[in-house]
Amino acid sequence: GAVVSQHPSWVICKSGTSVKIECRSLDFQATTMFWYRQFPKQSLMLMATSNEGSKATYEQGVEKDKFLINHASLTLSTLTVTSAHPEDSSFYICSARRQASGNTIYFGEGSWLTVV
Amino acid sequence: DAKTTQPTSMDCAEGRAANLPCNHSTISGNEYVYWYRQIHSQGPQYIIHGLKNNETNEMASLIITEDRKSSTLILPHATLRDTAVYYCIALDGGSQGNLIFGKGTKLSVKP
Numbered sequence: 383g384a385v386v387s388q389h390p391s392w393v394i395c396k397s398g399t400s401v402k403i404e405c406r407s408l409d410f411q412a413t414t415m416f417w418y419r420q421f422p423k424q425s426l427m428l429m430a431t432s433n434e435g436s437k438a439t440y441e442q443g444v445e446k447d448k449f450l451i452n453h454a455s456l457t458l459s460t461l462t463v464t465s466a467h468p469e470d471s472s473f474y475i476c477s478a479r480r481q482a483s484g485n486t487i488y489f490g491e492g493s494w495l496t497v498v
Numbered sequence: 499d500a501k502t503t504q505p506t507s508m509d510c511a512e513g514r515a516a517n518l519p520c521n522h523s524t525i526s527g528n529e530y531v532y533w534y535r536q537i538h539s540q541g542p543q544y545i546i547h548g549l550k551n552n553e554t555n556e557m558a559s560l561i562i563t564e565d566r567k568s569s570t571l572i573l574p575h576a577t578l579r580d581t582a583v584y585y586c587i588a589l590d591g592g593s594q595g596n597l598i599f600g601k602g603t604k605l606s607v608k609p
Contacts, residue, residue: 386541388541416596416597418599425585425599425600425601425602426536426542426599427599428596428597428598431596473539475541475542477541477542477597484547484591485591486532486544486547487532487544487596487597488544489534489541489542489543489544490541491540491541492539492540492541494539
């Protein structure tokens, strides 16, 4: 069964509004989670590394003020897309490192965001 | 982390073994070889990983060459549901590094 869960699976929002996506590690604690974005027919692109209790580390070219990441607990990281625009429409995927499984990284089901 | 090279696409007949190659000629001693797959519109699914020895689990087998410069993921009896993009990634097992995805291999299992 799934060890990492994302919510919502899909969301439609109006341009200019903000939307929050949650990523939860199930039955394990994750000090490190990762957020990816994937456009159609492309590979996953790492956006940021989410560290519990500290600021996220963003990849080059990813606006930290637009994509707010909060990792307030060892089982939950959230990604908030602020002032969303149609070009932010994408498939957003989170993952979490499970140290008990030899540091294996498990992925959530992904969240489809459509900005209209 | 070492770069990996995979064929863009492969076909496999249903019920036959699917052998997916991966080259990682610059892999370092601490780097594991991880395999994930992504079925359309879903998050990547962990398959298997290994360091030196061959590994097998309920999903697949991983064969790593003795020099560790290449590996092969084997799906012993491919089904239509195994159609997906398969990613081979080298990652330092002791680090807190992340998974960097290349383009992977698009495996098409045909009836």
